[in-house]
Amino acid sequence: MDLNTINSMSYEEFLDIFGNIIERCPIITAAIWSQFPFASVTELENSVYDFIESLPLTGKEGILRCHPDLAGRDLMRGTLTDESQTEQAQAGLTALTPKERETLNLLNSQYKAKFGFPFVICAKMSDKNKIMRELASRLQNEQSQELQIGIAEVKKICHLRVNDLFLNVKLPTKL
Numbered sequence: 001m002d003l004n005t006i007n008s009m010s011y012e013e014f015l016d017i018f019g020n021i022i023e024r025c026p027i028i029t030a031a032i033w034s035q036f037p038f039a040s041v042t043e044l045e046n047s048v049y050d051f052i053e054s055l056p057l058t059g060k061e062g063i064l065r066c067h068p069d070l071a072g073r074d075l076m077r078g079t080l081t082d083e084s085q086t087e088q089a090q091a092g093l094t095a096l097t098p099k100e101r102e103t104l105n106l107l108n109s110q111y112k113a114k115f116g117f118p119f120v121i122c123a124k125m126s127d128k129n130k131i132m133r134e135l136a137s138r139l140q141n142e143q144s145q146e147l148q149i150g151i152a153e154v155k156k157i158c159h160l161r162v163n164d165l166f167l168n169v170k171l172p173t174k175l
């Protein structure tokens with residue numbers, strides 16, 4: 001897919017394809033359509049990141065809260081987004097032993113109880129062992145630090161999702 005194609009999309013088409021570049025936050029995709037046309041993919045990504053940075057702390061916390069727990073309830077119920085399902089599978093989180101799942105769930109609960117939002121990490125850039133270690137280590141941080149790290153991870157996830165869309169997307173023939 002090229003930029004010209006994107007720049008000629010209606011906001012409905014743009015939302016259909018790019019609506020989940022930030023997990024369960026289509027409002028961000030809808031907002032950046034106002035910045036059309038984009039001169040580059042980087043410019044598109046930067047407008048997402050600028051929008052996120054313009055939010056108050058509660059808005060940033062809200063973005064983190066839209067993320068499903070890793071190997072959590074949504075994975076067990078089959079209610080993850082396609083993107084999150086692929087990312088968690090790639091990190092090995094869909095094939096945990098019961099003991100590993102129990103440990104991860106416990107750490108996730110401790111993290112949420114301490115910070116008020118879920119532990120977020122770019123799963124595709126990690127694996128199950130690294131995720132467990134990072135979670136245990138980040139649990140020791142201050143809340144403000146974790147908000148910053150979590151949002152940095154959201155941006156990494158977004159970057160990979162945008163890349164994927166540019167490489168793989170099959171556009172509706174109508175476009």
Ligand SMILES: NC(=O)N[C@H]1NC(=O)NC1=O
Pocket residue numbers: 023067068069070083084087088118119120121122123124157
């Ligand atoms: N909690 C959390 O990190 N969730 C996410 N990470 C990722 O790579 N995809 C997600 O949905």
